[in-house]
Amino acid sequence: MSRITVRNVTRRYQDTTAVDGVSLDIADGDFLVLLGPSGCGKSTLLRTIAGLIAPSEGQILVDDRDVTDTPARDRDLAMVFQSYALYPHLTVARNIGFPLRAKRRNRAEIRTRVAEVAQILDLSALLNRRPRELSGGQRQRVALGRALVRDPGAFLMDEPLSNLDAQLRTATRTEITELHRRLGRTFVYVTHDQVEAMTMATSVAVLNKGRLEQVGTPTEVYDSPASAFVASFLGSPPMNLIPAEVTTRDGRLHAVAVGVDVPLGIDVPRSADGEPDPSAGREVQLGVRPEHLTATHADAADDDAAVPALRGKVRTVENLGSEEIAHVIVGDGEVRVRARRPAGLAAGDTVALQVRPEHTHLFDRESGRRLVWRPDQHSSIPAARVPVTT
Numbered sequence: 438m439s440r441i442t443v444r445n446v447t448r449r450y451q452d453t454t455a456v457d458g459v460s461l462d463i464a465d466g467d468f469l470v471l472l473g474p475s476g477c478g479k480s481t482l483l484r485t486i487a488g489l490i491a492p493s494e495g496q497i498l499v500d501d502r503d504v505t506d507t508p509a510r511d512r513d514l515a516m517v518f519q520s521y522a523l524y525p526h527l528t529v530a531r532n533i534g535f536p537l538r539a540k541r542r543n544r545a546e547i548r549t550r551v552a553e554v555a556q557i558l559d560l561s562a563l564l565n566r567r568p569r570e571l572s573g574g575q576r577q578r579v580a581l582g583r584a585l586v587r588d589p590g591a592f593l594m595d596e597p598l599s600n601l602d603a604q605l606r607t608a609t610r611t612e613i614t615e616l617h618r619r620l621g622r623t624f625v626y627v628t629h630d631q632v633e634a635m636t637m638a639t640s641v642a643v644l645n646k647g648r649l650e651q652v653g654t655p656t657e658v659y660d661s662p663a664s665a666f667v668a669s670f671l672g673s674p675p676m677n678l679i680p681a682e683v684t685t686r687d688g689r690l691h692a693v694a695v696g697v698d699v700p701l702g703i704d705v706p707r708s709a710d711g712e713p714d715p716s717a718g719r720e721v722q723l724g725v726r727p728e729h730l731t732a733t734h735a736d737a738a739d740d741d742a743a744v745p746a747l748r749g750k751v752r753t754v755e756n757l758g759s760e761e762i763a764h765v766i767v768g769d770g771e772v773r774v775r776a777r778r779p780a781g782l783a784a785g786d787t788v789a790l791q792v793r794p795e796h797t798h799l800f801d802r803e804s805g806r807r808l809v810w811r812p813d814q815h816s817s818i819p820a821a822r823v824p825v826t827t
Contacts, residue, residue: 439499439513439590439623440465441486446495448481455481457647458495463591468617468624470634473644474670479627480595482644486625487516487593499590515584517594521576523568523583530555530564533582554582557616574605581616591623598633610637631671635659643667661798665805668724668798674762677730677772680802681723692723692799695768699723699746702794721808724798727775732763735787747772747790751782765790 488509749767
């Protein structure tokens with residue numbers, strides 16, 4: 438196995454910075470997914486790790502050995518490309534065994550190793566075929582086999598499933614996850630597909646415009662996004678982000694805007710010397726996942742003791758089979774509500790929306806960074822908390 442360390446890596450192309458000061462520590466046996474939109478620098482970073490691109494600045498270490506200037510062939514890393522990159526004139530067996538022939542291994546060893554890899558990837562019956570006789574999923578497995586036969590310390594994969602149809606992509610995703618579990622090797626995997634990231638990864642690194650936004654487990658980046666970008670990128674539909682202002686009412690903090698009054702479940706901080714509350718008046722983005730909003734018709738909500746956090750009118754309802762997504766106009770914006778079908782909502786309905794305080798997120802309006810709550814060191818009340826930017 439291999440531990441891969443990326444230290445302050447930057448890659449520039451003339452006036453364009455594709456990767457901007459990224460640092461990562463990829464542990465032995467980790468399945469790290471580099472996730473982000475097209476053009477965010479994830480493939481450039483992967484190719485820099487592989488040695489196919491030289492960094493403009495920074496270092497790449499493999500098992501604490503500096504390989505920044507080491508050729509790709511000597512890094513003990515195997516690359517799987519999006520385009521498969523198979524030799525069309527060679528059989529499956531010879532495509533898989535090519536890296537061993539390049540290293541001048543003897544024929545018996547090559548045959549044995551190819552047979553072992555073919556069995557792992559369920560390719561034994563296809564060894565005499567050529568790439569043109571294979572399906573897209575089979576070609577992808579051959580590309581994986583060519584990487585696997587080298588017995589590398591780590592596998593680097595650049596969007597290997599993007600050329601497959603939806604059903605085959607799901608099946609191959611499961612195969613790669615199971616392969617990682619069996620081998621226990623380090624995998625670094627590039628994708629813009631958040632479903633792949635959430636289902637396959639042990640850790641996710643989210644990139645935006647060449648910069649690292651957040652690193653964490655799939656649960657961490659989904660439940661506690663470090664920035665408004667991560668919140669808006671992850672999720673289908675993504676997190677609702679509503680421009681709001683923090684205010685106080687009855688000794689508690691609220692996020693308010695037109696049609697919005699969301700209690701945050703936090704006591705107003707009180708300082709020992711009577712200083713004003715640092716939270717009140719702060720401009721924020723209020724974040725709520727669509728599945729954490731509960732919708733009721735406004736007339737029914739009025740009979741309830743609970744005060745609705747948001748009020749609006751349903752613009753449209755999408756039927757997704759087992760679920761429905763309601764698009765609700767609130768103030769000058771729109772929020773989405775995800776609920777099991779039938780949700781009982783229709784276009785034109787006036788609805789009240791509820792959200793529990795623990796399901797709310799706040800982001801600084803200017804920087805987009807997440808606001809976390811910590812004890813106020815100057816407060817006379819130990820439980821008081823104030824927002825700080827991460």
